[in-house]
Amino acid sequence: MVAAGPLLTACGGSGGSSGGSGGKTVTFGSNAAVPQPKGAYVNVFAAAKKATGITVKPNWVDHNTFQQNISSYLQGNPDDVFNWFAGERMQFFAGQGLASDVDDVWKTIGPHYTDAMKAQSKAPDGHYYLVPFDYYPWAVFYSKSLWKKKGYSVPTTWDEYIALAKKMKGDGITPIAFTNKDGWPSMGTFDYLNMRINGFDFHIDLMRKGEKWNTPQVKAVFDQWRELIPYYSPGFAGQTWQEGAQALVNQKAGMMVLGLDQIGTIFTGDKAADLGLFAFPEINPKYGQTAVEAPVDGFMVSKSPKNRDGVDKLLSYLGTAPAQQLWLGTNPADIATASGVDTSKYTQPQKDAAKLITGAKSLSQFMDRDTRPDFADPVMIPAIQKFLNSPGEIASILSNVDKQAKTIWASGS
Structure with missing residues (x-):
């Protein structure tokens, strides 16, 4: 398949930070190279900087290329944070030791999520590995x-x-x-x-x-x-x-x-x-x-992020209703995962989608x-x-x- 974007490789260092040193830059591997939702991410990252002081350095990659190269990417020198999915896809990399848990982030964002969404964010070892951001039917x-x-x-x-x-x-x-x-x-x-x-x-x-x-x-x-x-x-x-x-x-x-x-x-x-x-x-x-x-999209953390403190600050922000509300304002093709979003601002398709999902007895991930x-x-x-x-x-x-x-x-x- 012909790639529509750059190969999936790390985009570089984290502003000179390392481990939990609290640097101001977090690298972010994203599968959103197309105009939307790329534009929505740009807006959210700008808001994240104002709210947390963290600058996000994105590594934009075509969606298909991202998925096809994800295993080798994570085994190499990946970015601090990367786009990924709930379900078996999240659990697979957690089980291989290619992702680090986000339990500390969940201590902050936990009240914003339902038990069902929490379950989608955990691996069999009981730890959280995903911060859910949006989903859709x-x-x-x-x-x-x-x-x-x-x-x-x-x-x-x-x-x-x-x-x-x-x-x-x-x-x-x-x-x-x-x-x-x-x-x-x-x-x-x-x-x-x-x-x-x-x-x-x-x-x-x-x-x-x-x-x-x-x-x-x-x-x-x-x-x-x-x-x-x-x-x-x-x-x-x-x-x-x-x-x-x-x-x-x-x-x-x-x-x-x-x-x-x-x-x-x-x-x-x-x-x-x-x-x-x-x-x-x-x-x-x-x-x-x-x-x-109803697939759930969110964020995972690589096994050895260069800026762990910055990662936790960024994800604690992205796991909130205001961040997701901002995202949906630019990219009205999804539904927020966090509680507290003003659904009156949803488009009609978003409202119809939310009704379809909430009325379901069982949700599959794709x-x-x-x-x-x-x-x-x-x-x-x-x-x-x-x-x-x-x-x-x-x-x-x-x-x-x-x-x-x-x-x-x-x-x-």
């Missing part, structure tokens, strides 16, 4: 004005979803803006299909244990998925999610399964009010629509966060891409995935 998004013009109604069941897709196709609209050049967007569709067909518990076990990939339950997910392919964007394998979201804005497509964190950066300004969303439809009535994919990083991207991205290109080969694909999963989990961490 994956849902089915659409243009409200297009739907009003066409008289479309929100589907709640699979049959209604397929019927709507057929109607859209008949109206000359691409029913589902599915684009998968980057590989990871399709993971969200798999997660929802699996949770809707087999339930949340089965899905999480599948992600975390590496077992049962070559089973009728998982095959059923891909058999269901096959029904959607005729309604996908032509040439979807070579298109980015940005192209798919633009098709939604331009009313060339009717629906798109994506995260608010992504599509919210396309539906901006006056267009934000036109962005509607609904929960992925029910397939198995036993499980309904109770599970929602495939590449709920499972091991050495399984998600290297194994599942090519497996799903192969399925989408050759749906009839799912039996051999799942057999291969199962063998790789067993090998990876047998190797430990």
Whole structure:
């Protein structure tokens, strides 16, 4: 994959500080090289300097490049703080000793967070390794004005979803803006299909244990998925999610399964009010629509930060409602994790997203966060891409995935 930004390497020293010496500069490895949310971070870092006296020296890297190089980066000479994710992705690096705990920070920010958010920030050893900053749901998004013009109604069941897709196709609209050049967007569709067909518990076990990939339950997910392919964007394998979201804005497509964190950066300004969303439809009535994919983004600390005192001051600020409120004011594609944020200032999509998340019985983190990083991207991205290109080969694909999963989990961490 061609990198859209610099390689992930440390951006340099921490202003001459070391260990806990209390220097004034903290280096920050960020996966936000694109204009937004980069601009939102710039604003927050400026506010952080006023509030704490700490200057943040960011190392901007393209999102995909960041993820692909994170392991070697953390084993080298990483920045003091870096963007990362809750769930297995956080726990994996904590377990490898490639991150230091942030227990002292949590002594300050703890009252601002729910027990559920605290749990998302801990590793199995009982220590905190993440300061959560924002989160967002994956849902089915659409243009409200297009739907009003066409008289479309929100589907709640699979049959209604397929019927709507057929109607859209008949109206000359691409029913589902599915684009998968980057590989990871399709993971969200798999997660929802699996949770809707087999339930949340089965899905999480599948992600975390590496077992049962070559089973009728998982095959059923891909058999269901096959029904959607005729309604996908032509040439979807070579298109980015940005192209798919633009098709939604331009009313060339009717629906798109994506995260608010992504599509919210396309539906901006006056267009934000036109962005509607609904929960992925029910397939198995036993499980309904109770599970929602809601990835939590936040900050971790490298194993040996050069400015530990500065890191703690910075993260204690970023873990507050004012910092997150400022961020959301520039980047209204997420929801704050800390309590105390003025939700009346949320855009309508943010309010709809918050309602979807708070109404959920179970929250997943996304495939590449709920499972091991050495399984998600290297194994599942090519497996799903192969399925989408050759749906009839799912039996051999799942057999291969199962063998790789067993090998990876047998190797430990």
